[in-house]
Amino acid sequence: MTRLSPRHPRYHSLVVRARLAAAARSGLVVPEGLIAHGRGEAFDYFLGERSSRSALRAERAAAHWLLAARWPVLSINGNVAALAAGEVAGLQRALPNLRVEVNLFHRTPSRVRAVALALRSAGVPRVLGVNARGRLPRLPSDRARIDLRGIARADVCLVPLEDGDRAEALHRRGQRVIAIDLNPLSRTAVVADLPIVDELRRALVQITREVRRDGGRTRPGWFDPVDAPRLLREARRAMADRLRSGTRELASGARASRRPARGSGRPRRRTPGPRSRRRRSPR
Numbered sequence: 001m002t003r004l005s006p007r008h009p010r011y012h013s014l015v016v017r018a019r020l021a022a023a024a025r026s027g028l029v030v031p032e033g034l035i036a037h038g039r040g041e042a043f044d045y046f047l048g049e050r051s052s053r054s055a056l057r058a059e060r061a062a063a064h065w066l067l068a069a070r071w072p073v074l075s076i077n078g079n080v081a082a083l084a085a086g087e088v089a090g091l092q093r094a095l096p097n098l099r100v101e102v103n104l105f106h107r108t109p110s111r112v113r114a115v116a117l118a119l120r121s122a123g124v125p126r127v128l129g130v131n132a133r134g135r136l137p138r139l140p141s142d143r144a145r146i147d148l149r150g151i152a153r154a155d156v157c158l159v160p161l162e163d164g165d166r167a168e169a170l171h172r173r174g175q176r177v178i179a180i181d182l183n184p185l186s187r188t189a190v191v192a193d194l195p196i197v198d199e200l201r202r203a204l205v206q207i208t209r210e211v212r213r214d215g216g217r218t219r220p221g222w223f224d225p226v227d228a229p230r231l232l233r234e235a236r237r238a239m240a241d242r243l244r245s246g247t248r249e250l251a252s253g254a255r256a257s258r259r260p261a262r263g264s265g266r267p268r269r270r271t272p273g274p275r276s277r278r279r280r281s282p283r
């Protein structure tokens with residue numbers, strides 16, 4: 001494997017990529033998962049690779065919903081297991097009521113076992129979804145499979161990096177869907193009752209922090225109202241603002257690089273060229 005230098009400006013992102021690539025080689029992650037990660041990375045760039053204020057608010061609300069839930073379930077796919085098994089275990093420790101269920105778009109028995117093993121090795125004591133005998137209605141193929149002791153009974157489902165059809169199917173069943181998805185335009189984010197537009201690990205760590213901070217003050221069955229369209233709007237705005245200011249930085253950076261650095265030699269005399277002459281001519 002290539003050695004990565006911690007001095008590389010994108011060191012952390014490269015470490016994550018290397019981890020996912022290794023997980024793909026071991027069969028935990030499918031090639032499609034690598035592409036999905038690339039899509040997420042692009043949106044995280046737009047966010048400046050940090051949680052926006054509205055994401056932090058969404059994470060707070062998510063912690064309260066999970067605490068208020070009677071049967072909260074966290075759904076895990078290959079990417080989530082590869083990237084954040086430790087963070088999943090951390091959240092489960094903070095919220096022992098939380099069930100953790102394997103749910104794979106590309107489901108094979110060996111992948112299900114690999115994901116369950118990754119979670120157990122990280123410290124999740126009980127993993128559901130290995131013998132998933134329930135089904136989500138109106139969904140084709142193995143994507144519909146759910147555990148009768150997990151998602152089938154859940155009142156709140158936390159679904160990181162979920163596919164849009166499944167998120168819609170959960171929503172149709174009247175379950176409260178909390179999505180973690182960096183793409184504010186994805187069907188999952190749009191259909192979620194509580195969309196968290198943030199990077200997976202940052203979101204899980206922050207939700208865990210909020211669960212611990214709440215210290216049992218949330219009332220069971222009491223769900224704070226959430227304005228999901230507003231959260232999405234704010235996420236899009238945070239990205240757009242950053243893109244705009246990034247463009248300005250780039251433009252001024254480019255101008256600066258054209259200017260000779262101070263003391264770098266004799267200043268060149270600016271002679272008006274044909275274009276500037278044209279600009280100065282009276283209209």
Ligand code: ATP
Binds near residue numbers: 188
């Ligand atoms: P949908 O089916 O919901 O319309 P999609 O086709 O983009 O969306 P998938 O490819 O199934 O959905 O899921 C990947 C989603 O997860 C993408 O929207 C991507 O932005 C997001 N994503 C990928 N990696 C991360 C990550 N580390 N943290 C948060 N979100 C991520």
